Amino acid sequence: MAFTSTPLTPRIGSEVRLDKAALLGGALASDIRELLVSRGVLVFRGLHLDDEELRTAARSLGDLRIGSAKRAADGKVLKEGEEGVLKVSLDPEVNPEYARYLFGNLLWHMDGTYEQVPPFATLFTPYCLSQEGGDTMFASTYAAYEDLPAEERERLGTLRVVHTMQAALFPAKRDCTPEEFAMWSSYPQRSHPLVWQHKSGRKSLVLSTSAAWVEGMHPAESHDLLQRLMAHATQEKYTYRHQWQLGDLAIWDNTGMMHRAMPFEAASKREFHRCTLNGEEAVTAPERAVETAA
Ligand SMILES: [Fe+2]
Helix, strand or coil: CCCEEEECCCCCCEEEECCHHHHHHCCCHHHHHHHHHHHCEEEECCCCCCHHHHHHHHHHHCCECCEEEEECCCCCEEECCECCEEEECCCCCCCCCHHHCHHHHHCCECCCCCCCCCCCEEEEEEEECCCCECCEEEEEHHHHHHCCCHHHHHHHCCCEEEECHHHHHHHHCCCCCHHHHHHHHCCCCEEEECEEECCCCCEEECCCCCEEEECCCCHHHHHHHHHHHHHHHCCHHHEEEECCCCCCEEEEECCCEEEEECCECCCCCCEEEEEEECCCCCCCCCCCCCCCCC
């Protein structure tokens, strides 16, 4: 491998050292992808990528998303920024439509749980930092799954969870207007298996603040289970907290990680540029162990 990397924590995250030309050249893309899937989140320092360089890095690693699944207030599908680069900011002048949703980023979530095939990965680089706060946290739902007792892994592998936008956004904006809540509720919901058996064979929990209820389960039991799993998966040993510097690039595997932004001043000009890589596989439930008669 023509780059070096250092684990950021035992279970999640690595810092990668390579120069910009090596990243953009693409020759290392398959090694970077392999490390990404194995460590969940990769951090690069001092790259200072402009938008075109961010697109180039993204295209070397996967299928850059150009459209978005989110709808604008008028029902039209939002474009994913300019040719795949979305400006992530709470400032409506920077991003008039996405500012409506981004407050939900303060809660633990996985992107694209409303889609049948959730996005594979995200590339994220800061253009302006807040004065205070604004770190990004990541949690490995691979590691969290792997540490559950065997009987529980077996049981969870039989369950499906419905994801809704109102579940994702209401806890972050309890003073929403009735119109906002109605708009969130009109958004399509999606059922996914709770445990994802990836094509690689590795398994992860499909958890997110968008997880509304477990299908076929009493609401109280469903609520308690989802709360307990969220608390389990976000224990410190499964998480990495990134303190941003200008020039950084973080890439995370959205299919096996949750992420959240930590609070920062609302009036801040905090702005990140983001590329999303389209998903490559639908969430698939684990194969049941086949019992064979001896
Ligand atoms: Fe997100």
